[in-house]
Amino acid sequence: MKLTYRLATQEDLVEIVRLLLEDELGAERENLHLPLTDSYQAAFEAITADRNQELTVVERAGEIVATYQLSFIPYLTYQGGLRAQVEAVRVKASYRGQGLGTTIFHQVIERAKSKGAHLLQLTTDKKRAKAKKFYDALGFVASHEGMKLHLR
Helix, strand or coil, rough: HHHHHEEHHHHHHHHHHHHHHHCCCCHCCCCCCCCCHHHHHHHHHHHHHHHCCEEEEEEECCCCEEEEEEEEEECCCCHEEEEEEEEEEEECCHCCCCHHHHHHHHHHHHHHHHCCHHHHHHCCCCCCCHHHHHHHHHHCCCCCCCCCCCCC
């Protein structure tokens, strides 16, 4: 399966939101009413303006089949290291179970390495047991306990 990876453009925004909605948790929090709300547009503009953010779409034969956001976080620990964080990974429902996720993650790992990151991290909701098994199989280790405080 030949895949193309590219940074998302404004024209991809509706399809990215559609992918977010295909997810069981995303269905509870996303909104695809057209035109999209201004908050999606503002977030997209902020992401694409930040050199430490890469919102990527994955295409197969011109069709967007997946998306993810890769963030590069400079910090002082590890002697001024660079950490990569991947979030909002979504594969189109009709392409799940075909090894696409594994292929995409190998690309994500290589991209993080090429930028000089010494660590790739992610979070996954505890409700996502299948996702946790998938990340375990890729070599991710649940080494820390993450905590969140919802502010609204």
